[in-house]
Amino acid sequence: MTAPGERRAVAVVLIALAAAPLVLGTYGSATLARLLAFALLAASADLLVGTTGLPTLGHSAYFGAGAYAAGWVARHVAPSAPVMLAAAAGVSAVVAVIAGSVAVRARGVFFLMLTLAIGEVVEQLAQSWHSVTGGSDGLYGIPATRLGGLALSDAGAFCWYALAVFVAGMAVLRGVARSPLGAALRGIRDNEPRMRALGYPTYRYKLAAFVIAGSVAGVAGAVFAGQQRLVTPADLGFTASAPVLLAVIIGGEATAWGPCLGGAIVVALRDVLGPSLGGHGALVLGAVFVGVVFAMPGGLARIAGRIAGRSDRAATGGPR
């Protein structure tokens, strides 16, 4: 289903990203690594928001669970990349199974409320489970991620690792979106009673989407923990989850690369432009978000698609 134009554009962007650490310097590479982790988080949230039609306002909980898990195994077992990624994917999947089995019973705005509440509960858990998470001080002293005997302490090298994880995560998400599971999820989004009448166990499909999205978010969290070397409860709650939903909506839900674009915009406004605005990038971000909701329903990626003269919606099926 991939248009040749899209494939070419993706190749160009990936080559540019791979070359970027060579010219960016330490700060730029570190920001790029954080951006890639956040973009993967936003893309995983879109599996719920766009593909399945379940607007989540608590997706950072799984990102944070993965970050804590990766940080914990790095400190107490081994700081090796495969171990950290596996621990992150596993722990966040377990959290997502528990949370999802309650959350996916609801839909629409109710789902939004529930995921928000669950996210806050996970944040409180991180806050109070002092022996494992370090409480409100956070989990600090995470050693540099090691890959095949090589410590990725250099920002550029770490950025390449982040890019590799990002590509792998996106491949999983795109694979799911194109699979029969993805088609069933879009069917559930558009008409759940009908899918149920056709014999689809919609609860199980939605739970599967929730767990896959949570697990990929956890992997993104492992990259975040390796980059930041510090995880705090604030990375899990509402304040962390709202920008994820913002990124999906700004970029365009149920578009292939829109959430990544939205994620890049969020990180650029919050982390790069924010300090020069006295730490109030959130104000600009909120304004951009309100502007998109008001004036550009469907997000920036659809605008770009419309300008290019083709509709992504036809390919991936927009929700509206």
Added chain:
Amino acid sequence: MPAWLDAHFIDLLNGLAMGALLFILAVGLSLIFGMMDVLNLAHGVLFLAGAYALWWIGGASPSWPAFLAALAVAGAAGAVAGSGLALVVERLARRSHLDQALLTLGLALIAADALSIGFGDDVHAIDPPPGLAASVAVLGKPYPIYRLALIGLGGALAAALHLVVERTSLGALIRATVSDREMVAAIGVDDRKVKLGVFAAGAALAAIAGVLGAPVYSPGPRLDGTALLLALVVVVIGGLGSVRGALVGALVIGEIESLGRAVLSDLASFVLFGALAVVLIVRPRGLFAAPTGARS
């Protein structure tokens, strides 16, 4: 008095006080949702703005005139903000309910950041107004008068709202709009005015709850998220669009947060989630959901 009750009497009272405050906060959210299907994610910011209003007018130890002035200012500003929100949301009336909720989320983020620019990132501890700061003996145990006043005020407000909604023609109009908007519009009532009124009143109550809650929950960044979360859980447990549901939900959550945490301190983080999960599995629409039309 049995030993268990004796040990947890204060927690029980704290739960009641918290429940009273939560009721004032959440009843507006519940009615707005029941009536317009709009989830107002700016509700927590309204609470925080009310709390900051007390700090702004009265400082760390407000006098009675300052406290009353803060209540009036918060009520008026809340009503204006609520009307504004209603008008903005109305412009998206043809779009999905999710888009409307997202719009309030964006506005809430802007407002929360503006508040942190105006009041800084410090947590401001505020005393209750003079005379209410002391403690009295309740069944032989000292207890802050201010929290007793909160219980009384919350109870009185619940009774008043119940009377208005259940016994007056205005209340009948509100209940009718909750259950069937189109029919209310079809019989010649301008339902936009009803919605505007309820949105303004609900937002004003949220801001007033902020003033009342400021001596208990010191205003600071991230209090808006906490207030929003608690209000949402109250509404999910109690059911949408009903005053009684909001009251029961608020008391349940107040006791869970206070008594539940004291009794099951090891499981404190899970108690709230557990209660939410149980209610959702047993009664997916909440304990006292008002009869409403089909909604997504």
